[in-house]
Amino acid sequence: MGASAVPRREGVGPGNAARRSPRVGPGRLRASASPIEVADALARTRLFAGLEPSTLERLVGEFRRRRFRHGEVIFHLGDPGDALFLIVSGAVKISLPTEEGGEAILATLRPGDVFGELALLDGAPRSASAVAMAPTEVLVLSRARFEELLDGVPAIRAALFRTLAAEIRRLTEQVADLHFLDIPGRLAARLLRLGDEIGVRQPDGSIRLDGRITQGELAAMVGATRQTVNRFLGVFAAEGLVRLEREAIVVVDPAGLARTAGRAM
Numbered sequence: 001m002g003a004s005a006v007p008r009r010e011g012v013g014p015g016n017a018a019r020r021s022p023r024v025g026p027g028r029l030r031a032s033a034s035p036i037e038v039a040d041a042l043a044r045t046r047l048f049a050g051l052e053p054s055t056l057e058r059l060v061g062e063f064r065r066r067r068f069r070h071g072e073v074i075f076h077l078g079d080p081g082d083a084l085f086l087i088v089s090g091a092v093k094i095s096l097p098t099e100e101g102g103e104a105i106l107a108t109l110r111p112g113d114v115f116g117e118l119a120l121l122d123g124a125p126r127s128a129s130a131v132a133m134a135p136t137e138v139l140v141l142s143r144a145r146f147e148e149l150l151d152g153v154p155a156i157r158a159a160l161f162r163t164l165a166a167e168i169r170r171l172t173e174q175v176a177d178l179h180f181l182d183i184p185g186r187l188a189a190r191l192l193r194l195g196d197e198i199g200v201r202q203p204d205g206s207i208r209l210d211g212r213i214t215q216g217e218l219a220a221m222v223g224a225t226r227q228t229v230n231r232f233l234g235v236f237a238a239e240g241l242v243r244l245e246r247e248a249i250v251v252v253d254p255a256g257l258a259r260t261a262g263r264a265m
Contacts, residue, residue, distance in 0.1 A: 064140045075116070081118070081125060083116060089136065091110055094107040095220065104220055189261035
């Protein structure tokens with residue numbers, strides 16, 4: 001899963017054109033990960049949360065821990081599907097290259113999310129690329145060990161089915177947005193979804209999306225140009241739905257944004 005073209009970081013104001021990122025290596029191994037830290041990270045994921053503490057402790061030694069810089073490619077479209085990834089910190093985007101040389105962002109992932117599991121199930125190459133949207137640390141599990149766990153631990157198999165079902169529902173909703181909403185509606189819906197995925201709820205009820213999300217990336221998520229996204233963000237700001245800061249977009253009125261997206265809250 002993920003993208004082969006990585007746009008330059010922009011901030012929320014007018015930005016510069018995207019540029020292609022060179023192919024990079026497989027991150028760096030972090031030597032300081034303690035067994036307790038790894039077990040805690042596993043327990044916070046949907047895939048491993050149902051396991052007994054003793055089982056989690058046995059799994060700790062099966063994972064490698066790696067760090068990626070902002071914009072670094074974790075894997076490319078077409079790479080062998082030889083590992084499962086679990087986000088410990090940071091954020092990851094899953095995307096596809098477009099014919100115009102840009103990208104279509106399929107998902108943004110946060111700590112506790114897993115990715116790369118589809119290629120492990122069918123043995124096919126990666127169906128998209130994965131790119132770090134911020135300094136990111138992941139736990140990596142080999143395909144061979146993952147298959148052993150599916151056979152030997154029923155709780156993981158059941159959790160995997162639930163995870164895949166949730167992903168299908170998310171993709172179905174995303175396709176519906178692209179087909180049935182205009183660009184302002186798609187942008188509003190995406191901002192709300194990002195708020196659920198990686199936003200930070202503030203005491204006043206607003207939701208803060210920090211500078212990891214650029215206008216170019218928003219455009220790639222909603223099927224629009226960066227200039228169009230910039231224009232409608234300005235409209236949303238004038239209507240009091242969002243506040244544009246130098247390094248963040250703040251959703252000031254989630255309910256109002258939901259009405260723009262044609263959804264109830």
